[in-house]
Amino acid sequence: MEQNIPQPGELLSKINTPEDLRKLDPKELQDVCDELRNYIIDMVSVYGGHFGASLGVVELTTAIHYVYKTPEDRLVWDVGHQAYGHKILTGRREQFHTNRLYGGISGFPKRTESEYDTFGVGHSSTSISAALGMAVANTLDKGDRKVVAVIGDGSMTAGLAFEAMNNAGAMNSDILVILNDNCMSIDPNVGALKEYLTDITTSKTFNKMRDEIYDMLGHFKSAGEKMRKVASRLENAVTAAITPGSLFRALGFKYYGPMDGHDVDGLRKTLEDLKTVKGPKLLHVVTVKGKGFAPAEREQTKWHASSSPFDKITGKALNPAPKTKGAPKYQDVFGEALVELAAKDERIVSMTPAMPSGSSLWPMMNTFPERAFDVGIAEQHAVTFAAGLATEGKKAFCAIYSSFLQRGYDQLVHDVAIQKLPVVFCIDRAGFAGADGPTHHGLYDIAYMRTVPNMVISSPLNEQDLRDMMFTASTFEDASWAIRYPRGKATGMSVRQEFETLEIGKGIELREGENIAVLSFGPIGKYAITVADDLAEEGINIGHYDMRFAKPLDEELIDEICEKYDHIITLEDGAKMGGFGSAVAEYIIEKENRPSVKILGIPDVIVEHGTQEELHDEVGIGVKGIKEAVLSILEKV
CATH class of the missing domain: 3.40.50.970 (Thiamin diphosphate (ThDP)-binding fold, Pyr/PP domains)
Known part of the structure; x- marks a missing residue:
């Protein structure tokens, strides 16, 4: 190399x-x-x-x-x-x-x-x-x-x-x-x-006049002290007036x-x-x-x-991948779904703080330009702007990166949550952001939103769930709603055209198992699916549950899991402290007969840059880390 x-x-x-x-x-x-x-x-x-x-x-x-x-x-x-x-x-x-x-x-x-x-x-x-x-x-x-x-x-x-x-x-x-x-x-x-x-x-008028004035003042400066003072005052007055x-x-x-x-x-x-x-x-x-x-x-x-090599003269990609229809990016799933929802519901409006490309808001801006807004690099304003629209009966979808929403946290609390306004936050780049590194990682949104009343916090396992979460949120008027999803490609699954309403605060069982259950939150659950499949080939059967909601938690489903399993592993692409796993542990700690809980998430350190897979492996939430966590528990049984 x-x-x-x-x-x-x-x-x-x-x-x-x-x-x-x-x-x-x-x-x-x-x-x-x-x-x-x-x-x-x-x-x-x-x-x-x-x-x-x-x-x-x-x-x-x-x-x-x-x-x-x-x-x-x-x-x-x-x-x-x-x-x-x-x-x-x-x-x-x-x-x-x-x-x-x-x-x-x-x-x-x-x-x-x-x-x-x-x-x-x-x-x-x-x-x-x-x-x-x-x-x-x-x-x-x-x-x-x-x-x-x-x-x-x-x-x-x-x-x-x-x-x-x-x-x-x-x-x-x-x-x-x-x-x-x-x-x-x-x-x-x-x-x-x-x-x-x-x-x-x-x-042109300003530039021409400025040059002429500066040239004139240059002659003045060769004169005496009194003329220089006059020239200085003239310069200040004229520049204030015309520049x-x-x-x-x-x-x-x-x-x-x-x-x-x-x-x-x-x-x-x-x-x-x-x-x-x-x-x-x-x-x-x-x-x-x-x-x-x-x-x-x-x-x-x-x-x-x-992100890929290109010819430095023409700009054309070198060794481009064959043009096949691959999995869409989560941001594009969001952008397309938003247009479909807006076509059905004229109350829907959207905004983003200077990221219409990164958030895939362009489809909405092109289709419904009077209902989609780029507010500039002004995250605080974006949140309160959405809140203002919500007070007038509009359904505001605020498309924002996780690390950008941190800047609007005060507005999220004061202007949205306290007033119980039904703003929908579509939080892109949730979890590790990859090569952009620690300033762009979206690791803290679950933790900083969990403490705020009047908030629903959800994350889809796949693109179908994302569409249905957006649809359900579009009709929900009781509180604000956060939908978090990562940078990069979705699963590539076949998605049905029609939307379906999800039951708020309800997870689903993906796989029944014995002794150990993995409770995952969001697309990171794909790793748990792989681990469960791999371990099944070795004769080890673990349960897997896609919880969908960090708030409200599906307490009924967790009760069933606690009855059936001795050990729980929670999995999230976010900070361990105060995150989804913490929410599960806080609920289970109240039980007399409770299973053990191991939380897999981002530790209390600053994680540097790399691919998402490299960083997942570094902190133990990739396939290898999950498998090691399962086998470690089994060794102690």
Whole structure:
């Protein structure tokens, strides 16, 4: 495998740290950028990974590390999709082929991985808050280091970013925020801020007038002190009146831009100037996501990331799998079912926080555009927006990733549960998320929702159950309902067209056995099915029950299981503490004659990245782990 690792260009091969980069002549920086962009394309075309965002900030990344003395000067990335060039320039070029692989380097900035990764990020809009904390610490320490935050226009739609800017402006902290404006997050950006930034970057009148005014003021500055003061006041008054950075200035920031984010020399000069400007500053740079790779520039959503090898010229997949109709993804089952339900029930509406592709909300948005909403990167707003719709009799389906819903937990409690509003949360990426790692794993939703009254918590074993759960939830008005399902493919089973109502809080017996029963919650139950089949061939018969609901529990079925079996194993793709297994144990502990309970789930540790199967095996909830748990019990009998 080693001989297939792409090799860097002549300049890039000599850059092991930003200090090496800073030894180069400024005239060589564009060559470095070209080599860095080609190296990212070469690597991702072979090993996969996030793609478009990093290509778009090659010049910006190079200029920042050239001008600022990182890691002493602090550089904070937002999200982290865009940090591949940063990783390559900061000592991880030789390890970059392990990016996102099990045991390899992370696909995101990670503090334990490098001193250049000043703040760990996986989700959006945290950079300004973190950078402000670093800037304030620097002031308290009487230091002289600089602090730079790089944030995308998509991330800027989140409330957290504006909370941080409001605070930074009021504190007059010495911080530079670089707004990387490419009109994209993963899907195209939406909302008033997007329109505002578009107006800034496309206004010919503004750009022409700005250049003329700056040119005029340049002449004034050669005059005496009095004229310079007049010029300064004139500059402030005119820029406030005609320039489009008024929103940022209102928050206390000096606004600069917009400027070409692919002009590395221009960026270098501007950043050198801004190093001497005190206080909060915002530099607005305009970039192209996927810059330098034509297929990514044309289809930016598609090329946000690539999971399989492709031709680095054409973008076509290498050795593509035969085109056969395989199992659908759970997210697509959700998307298709939602359209079918919405066609039958005009009360149904839906929303997602900036993930219509990842959540498969596009079918709904295309079919019923007036009833489907992308609210931008604003998870808290998405939940309360759904609650507001529910107060008016609408049936809101909120499509959201498990790790994103964590951001809206307060709204889930206060705005949905306390008011007993029947919002349906369709929770994608529940369980291990795979190569995206710990910031994206959806491990805590069962535990954090179980404690909240007026919540139904369910998880389907397969795509048929998912459809029926959605249908049943669409007619349920007594409380909110959470349906969790994992990233990736469903079973591929034949699905009936019509929907059926499920009995709430009821599980089913999949297999009758002796002595040991496995109670599974959700699609992870597929492993238990395999284990039961394998053990049956060895003459060991275990029971298997698909519980379907973590809340309310099927206490009647559990009572029957307790009568029949001496040992229970619970299985879930979620945190052990407070999860489904805990719920079963809490119920059984009240019984006088109770079976033993072993909980299989995610332990109280941060689990890194890898394939879902690798991570399931690592924590003992894959086929091997379940089988070992069964045999361990039998050895003690």
